Amino acid sequence: MSEELLRLEDVRKVYGRGRGEVTALAGVSLGFRRGSFTAVMGPSGSGKSTFLHCAALLDRPTSGRVLLEGRDLTAASERALTRMRRQRIGFVFQSFNLLPALTVVDNVTLPLRLAGRRPDRRLVDDVIERTGLASRRRHRPGELSGGQQQRVAIARALVTRPVLLFGDEPTGALDTRTALEILGLLREAVDTGEQTAVVVTHDPVVAGHADRVVFLVDGRVSAELTRPTVEEVAGRMTRLGAWGELAG
Known part of the structure; x- marks a missing residue:
């Protein structure tokens, strides 16, 4: 399906007041199609984390709208947002x-229990x-490798059958081989x-698995790439003048 699932309309996020005011997002408008994989990149301070928090309504925008399946979530109550995140995200x-x-x-199964839903054993x-965890069902996190723990996190994210899946540097703590396995699962x-x-x-390899890459600079959408290669992503980051910051 090609229709938009999620849309941000002129989203702004400002922290502080007066001389201490910082604009983290400066009017971001983006749409995300159903069944698509989008990577969001940019240098430190570009607004990536703020974008994710506002898109997921973990943090309310200062202005603008966030729509999920056409519904304006910025007008919803905190209780309704909590319920929506547990069921849909x-x-x-x-x-x-x-x-x-x-x-x-x-x-x-923790998200299901928090939502008051009885786990479907077959789905679990x-x-x-x-996610390759069949032989680790009774293990605890301390008995698992980093890659296995991230597999648990992905399984936990998928068990509610969400329509929308957000990742914040999901491979950042993993070695290259394990990161590729996790990307394959996503x-x-x-x-x-x-x-x-x-x-x-911040990783061009991660972005190379996406259908689209969106680049943020100073809280604004600077550029986009469709079905990019790793080399194209790295080249664009260099032209943005951000590669040195990301690698440092």
């Missing part, structure tokens, strides 16, 4: 955010199998699971 972060006392199965088994989630993925990253 999945998150994968660099730090995994697993509970150390819980097993793999319990970490994966399928997600655990797809790509598979988009291609076969009807998810729409939006991933913030």
Whole structure:
């Protein structure tokens, strides 16, 4: 399907007041099609993290609108937003955010329990199998490698069958080989699971797996690439004058 799932309209985010005022997003307008994988890149301070937080309504914009399936979420109550995030949105972060006392199965099913939903055993088994965790079901995070922990985080994000999947540097703490395996899982989630993925990253290899790359500079959309290669992404970053900052 080609229609937009998520849309940001002239989103601005300003922190502080007076002399201490900082504009993190300066009027961002972007649409995201269903079943697409978008990478968001930019130098430090470009607004990437703020963009993700506003797009997911973890943080409300100062002005502008965020629409999910045509519904203006900026007008929703905090309770409604919490319910929507639990039911419609999945998150994968660099730090995994697993509970150390819980097993793999319990970490994966935690979002369902928080939402008051009884886990569908067949669905849980399928997600655990797809993410390569079948032999680790009863292990706790401390007994897993970094890559395995990120697999748990992805399984946890997918178990609610979200329409939208956000990633914040999801491969940043992983070695290259493991990062590629995790990227393959995210790509598979988009291609076969009807998810729409939006991933913030500094890594051209991650961006090379995306359908589209959006570049932010000083809180504004600076450029876009469609179906980019790793070399094209790296070249564009160099022209933005940001590569040195990202590599440093």
